[in-house]
Amino acid sequence: MKYRLEAYNIWQLGQRSNQEDSIFPEYGKVSATDRLFILCDGMGGHSSGEVASQTVCSAMSESVFRHSPDAEGPFTAADFETVLSETYNVLDTKDDGAGKKMGTTLTFLKFHAGGTLIAHIGDSRVYHIRPGKTAEETRILFQTEDHSLVNDLIKVGELTPEEAKYSTQKNVITRAMQPNMERRSKADIHNIEDIRPGDYFMMCSDGILEQLEDENIEYIFSDKAGNAKKKVEMLEKVTEHNRDNHSAILVHVTEVLPSVAELKQISAASPEKVERAAAATASGKEEAKAKAKAKAPCRHQLSVTNLLLILSVILLAISGYIIYRHNSGKGLPKIEIGRQMQIK
Numbered sequence: 001m002k003y004r005l006e007a008y009n010i011w012q013l014g015q016r017s018n019q020e021d022s023i024f025p026e027y028g029k030v031s032a033t034d035r036l037f038i039l040c041d042g043m044g045g046h047s048s049g050e051v052a053s054q055t056v057c058s059a060m061s062e063s064v065f066r067h068s069p070d071a072e073g074p075f076t077a078a079d080f081e082t083v084l085s086e087t088y089n090v091l092d093t094k095d096d097g098a099g100k101k102m103g104t105t106l107t108f109l110k111f112h113a114g115g116t117l118i119a120h121i122g123d124s125r126v127y128h129i130r131p132g133k134t135a136e137e138t139r140i141l142f143q144t145e146d147h148s149l150v151n152d153l154i155k156v157g158e159l160t161p162e163e164a165k166y167s168t169q170k171n172v173i174t175r176a177m178q179p180n181m182e183r184r185s186k187a188d189i190h191n192i193e194d195i196r197p198g199d200y201f202m203m204c205s206d207g208i209l210e211q212l213e214d215e216n217i218e219y220i221f222s223d224k225a226g227n228a229k230k231k232v233e234m235l236e237k238v239t240e241h242n243r244d245n246h247s248a249i250l251v252h253v254t255e256v257l258p259s260v261a262e263l264k265q266i267s268a269a270s271p272e273k274v275e276r277a278a279a280a281t282a283s284g285k286e287e288a289k290a291k292a293k294a295k296a297p298c299r300h301q302l303s304v305t306n307l308l309l310i311l312s313v314i315l316l317a318i319s320g321y322i323i324y325r326h327n328s329g330k331g332l333p334k335i336e337i338g339r340q341m342q343i344k
Contacts, residue, residue: 002072003111003195004255007034008232014207014242021205021247022053022104024061030249035071035111036064037249041124041205043103043176051094052104056177059090064110072259075112077189080119088177088184095179103178106187107144107203109251113259115193116201120144121185122173123151125209127202127217128192135219141199142192146206147175147185171206199253200228207246208239228252 011027013019020042025034040056042049063083068075095101105122118126128142145151149172150164164170175185200221219225220234232250239246 002257002259006252008250010248013245016245019245020049022057024057037109039107039203040104048102052102055094056104060087075110092179101178103176118190119187121175121187123148124205129200129221131221133223135222138218138222148173197255201251204248205246207244208248210242
């Protein structure tokens with residue numbers, strides 16, 4: 001598939017004096033042609049967290065473009081694993097030998113021919129949201145699962161979700177990208193194929209979620225809250241005074257289109273399916289109208305049909321008259337029916 005997208009980003013310090021988050025494309029440079037989005041949050045309290053996040057964003061984007069130059073082409077989990085390994089290699093070269101190694105979380109979103117591939121390490125998140133008219137009708141279809149201590153404690157029943165919000169350990173993560181580690185943290189990888197026009201993807205660091213619950217997200221992404229720009233404004237407003245620095249990337253799917261290869265496959269199987277696929281896209285609507293017009297019966301065809309109907313009625317009337325004369329015993333007038341019909 002091919003997608004028409006609108007992309008936006010948020011970049012705020014909150015109450016911090018420095019920004020340890022890094023995003024790709026860089027803040028202010030995101031565009032509708034982008035198909036790759038990366039967000040990293042440097043590990044707070046560790047040395048050079050911003051270096052780690054910047055290194056991963058830069059190295060990972062370069063590796064993706066090197067291995068997958070066709071932005072609309074396929075991109076598999078195996079492709080991502082190759083990119084992740086190369087990114088770790090670059091990060092290893094940035095090791096400053098400090099006792100507490102620098103590190104970063106990772107969220108990764110890549111639109112490709114088969115949907116979108118999502119990968120993450122740490123507690124920065126990716127959401128797939130399908131708006132409804134209201135918050136109650138809006139659905140969070142997918143959400144990454146935090147690699148954090150409190151999340152593990154919730155799983156084993158040691159903490160409730162409410163207790164986890166106020167835990168002193170809520171910032172402890174169990175996976176991160178760090179240089180020269182004996183065992184490199186693995187990413188959770190998901191591929192989403194069910195993508196529809198109107199869907200949103202939101203990537204964000206944990207700092208943006210200080211005051212946001214699922215019900216807040218569902219309201220912000222409902223149709224009632226306004227268009228994509230309004231949603232960005234609302235997110236910026238409700239998070240501008242958060243304690244932690246934070247960032248987010250919003251991707252709005254405006255259209256889902258069949259690729260050229262898919263159109264060729266559909267065409268080989270059934271020409272009718274091509275017409276339906278074309279009619280479903282903005283660029284194909286006029287073509288569909290033209291084809292429908294070409295297939296519509298012309299005035300000449302309609303007039304011939306009407307003439308045949310009239311002749312049928314005349315023949316039925318004559319047949320009825322003949323039967324009536326015969327049954328009444330009056331005989332038939334000498335009318336040259338055949339000749340009259342030939343003249344008509």
